[in-house]
Amino acid sequence: MMKRYSKQAVAYPMLIASMLMFTACTSTEQPAASEAAPIASTTPSAAVEPSTAPSAAPTASTKPASTPSGNIHVNPVNSETTSVTKQIKEMLELAKLGKVAGIEFAAETSFTDDVEKAWGKVDHKDVVGSTIYATYTKKNAVIGFNKGEQIVDIRSSAPKLQTLTLNQIEQALGKPADTKVNGDDMIYIYQATDAFQLKFIIPKSSGKVDHISVFDTKHSVNNMAG
Template sequence: MTTTFKTITGIMILASALGLSACSSSGSNTGNNAASTNAPVAEASAPAQPASTAGPSPAAAEQSAPPAATAVPDTAAGNGAAAEDSATQLKELLELAKQGKVPGVEYAAHSGMIDEVEAAWGEPDTKESAGKGMYSTYGARHVVFGWNKGSRIFDVRSSAADLQQLTLKEIEQTLGKPDDTAVNGSDKIYIYHAGKEYQLKFIIPEATGTVDHISVFSERDSFNNMAG
């Protein structure tokens, strides 16, 4: 019986040892599994972005841009407009001359009287005898009147600035060749008939080649020394 008791006791001790060993093994496996479960999974690394190619800086882009085209003045158009303006001006001069007048002056050759001018404009800057009559000069107005002994105006002259831009070439292109020419010292005079009563004269000094003044002239009244 003693032997049987010892055997039973040994079996129980062995079973207890085996149970403890199993528990220890189970705890170890559980801990390993927990550690394995709790271990962070390494995140997949994001794919590397390709290095961006830097574009040219604004300054570099500006330098590389082709230079803007420079506008070239249309000289042909400008010359054409100037020629058209001078042609219009010359045609107007001829039409006024047919009335005995120059631009900007209401007093006409043949029909005007110097007394009327002096009443409206006052005394002239100078009054002197020249050629076929007397001449009164109004410098500020760029106008000279020639008048006979009867006070009738036979010559109206203008030296306005716009007239002094005209050349013989422009005059002939619009009015054609002059009907007559004359010379007074170094001045050349180009004469155009303006109707039956008047002459339109362009006086051009040789030194300048442009008009110095124009004259609307009544030949008949230059001989008629007494107003009738």
């Protein structure tokens, strides 16, 4: 009986020692996941890498360039060409009415009295064939009348006309219907209507317009001439 008791007495201390060792081992383990430090992700972040594809070459814009203020930049040369073309085309449109820009009278429908009332006394008069030409220097104009005192020719030598060239005229209106020579002058004729002609008189010496003329072909010879 005493021998069996001794074996149990020995066994209990060994069991207690084993439990203490187990407890000590578990105390050295890592804390629970809720207390552990965040675990760094092993998945590499989606870093943006520089593209190895060549960049597209800039294409030439067909739109006018914008200035810093946002306004469209217009090429001065193109703008000037457009303005001149418009000016010349407007001359032809006025010629269809028997008129010249800057002069309020019209061939066929206006008379000598109309001009004298508006512009006063003429500077001087010249007779060419059956037409009487009245010169108004300050107006840069010469007005031609038939013998019935009806206006048949309106000529203007306004400074803005005297910068024009044949090339500019042909770009706007095409080739003239007729060309005549008068001494040093080349006369380029465009038919505005059946009755009215638009003429550009260009001296060979300058190559630029000296004056223009809107000429009434139907009434230039008046039946009252006798």
